[in-house]
Amino acid sequence: MILERRKANTIPTDWSAEDEAVLLTFLENESFDAKLLKTLFPNRTLPSIRSKVRKLRIKHDLFGASYRDTKEKFTEKIASEVKPKIVFDAYAGAGHQTFKWIARANTVYASELMKSKLKQFEKMASDHLFVKIDTKDCTWNLFQKDDKKIYLFIGDAVSAAAELKVNKVVVDLIDLDTCGSTLPTLPTLLVLLRPKHLVITHGEFHSMRFKREDVLRRLLVHRDIGSNPLPMGVDQMSDELDKAVKTAALRAHNETSDSFWLNLKDEIWLGGRIHGMLRRYYKVSKPSATADCINELSSLIKHA
Structure with a gap:
């Protein structure tokens, strides 16, 4: 099916x-x-209002406020089970999850693209008695409390991860928490x-x-990019994302032995199944033989 470019129908x-203040x-x-x-x-279109x-919501730290407690409890649960020493929080925002990870970890490396988030992060650090x-x-940027350290990189997550790679920092856990998609950058972050x-x-x-057929065709890397994945329900989308994550990890490196196999261990809905998002925890392991991995993924795709 041929896609057409999205275009505005109004000036x-x-x-x-x-108006911003009212909104x-x-x-x-x-x-x-x-x-x-x-x-x-x-006088405004619904897409304009949504945008x-x-x-x-992002600028004023309102995004996800309604389910923030649920997300933080899930983070605390995983941190308690995994006990990571070093965490990379790739899309830190104001730092809500960062300060949940540091409660268990020794060091958290966080990155955030928006410069305006630095002041919010600094306030969060002060509230948690970090200097x-x-x-x-x-x-x-370094924030410290006793022997715990948080390093905040204002810039792209891949650039931050590249610096950690160059400096030979060993990361136990990475948290990819964004309102969009991290599937395109997932292989790069795993390899680094x-x-x-x-x-x-x-x-x-x-x-x-x-x-958004165009977006889904680009993101669901395990599917034929030329076919329309819609219509799709919540359960199928959940399955498709699991396959996409596992496929991206398997294809992260030229050699299967240097790629990754992801085992889904836990998940939670944020904001409910109708309007919300899904947060998942995977344990990362080495893939078995290429044939075994492809057979397992093919089975998942075939019987979904």
């Missing part, structure tokens, strides 16, 4: 400071309601850091709900 209109107040007090928001902003909602250490010209454990949050369900 873009900038959001005024007043922010709404988001701080209410859950997303498309009909009500269209009433508040009758601004997402940006404001910011002057690192001069170092690209990593070679962790024993992986925790990943799947925001790809939003693409399924919005019927």
Whole structure:
């Protein structure tokens, strides 16, 4: 099936400071309601409103606030079971999960692309009694409490992981917690850091709900990119993401022996199955023979 480029059907209109303030107040007090928001902003399209909602939630640390306690309890559970010494938190944001990991770990290396998140992270560090250490010209911000250290890299997660690789930092667990998808970067991060454990949050369900065929065709690496994966329900999407993660890990390196096999050990829904995301914990191991791995993946795909 031939895809067409997405294009705007209306002339873009900038959001005024007043409209942003109205929307922010709404988001701080209410859950997303498309009909009500269209009433508040009758001259805007629903995609425009959704886009601004997402940006404001990220900017003001509101994204995932409704299920933050659930996510943190899951992080605490995995940290208690795994007991990682060194964690890489690839999409740290304001640091909510970072400070859950450091409760068990000795060191957390975190990265965050948005520079504006640094102040939020610094406040979170202060609330947890971590002191910011002057690192001069170092690209990593250091926060320390007793013998525990958190290093925050303001920049791309792959760049941060590359620096850790160059400096021979041994990472026990990586946490890929984002509102989008980390499937395209997963193989790179696995090869660079070679962790024993992986925790990943799947925001790809939003693409399924919005019927973004183009996005899903790009992300589901185990499927034929030329075929439409839709329609798809929540259960099938959950299975497809498991296959995609395992396939990406198996293909991470030219040699199967240097790639990875992921065993799904635990999972939890964040925000519910209808509107939420799925967070999963995988134990990372070495693959067996190529044929065995492909047979197992093929069986999963065939009988899904």
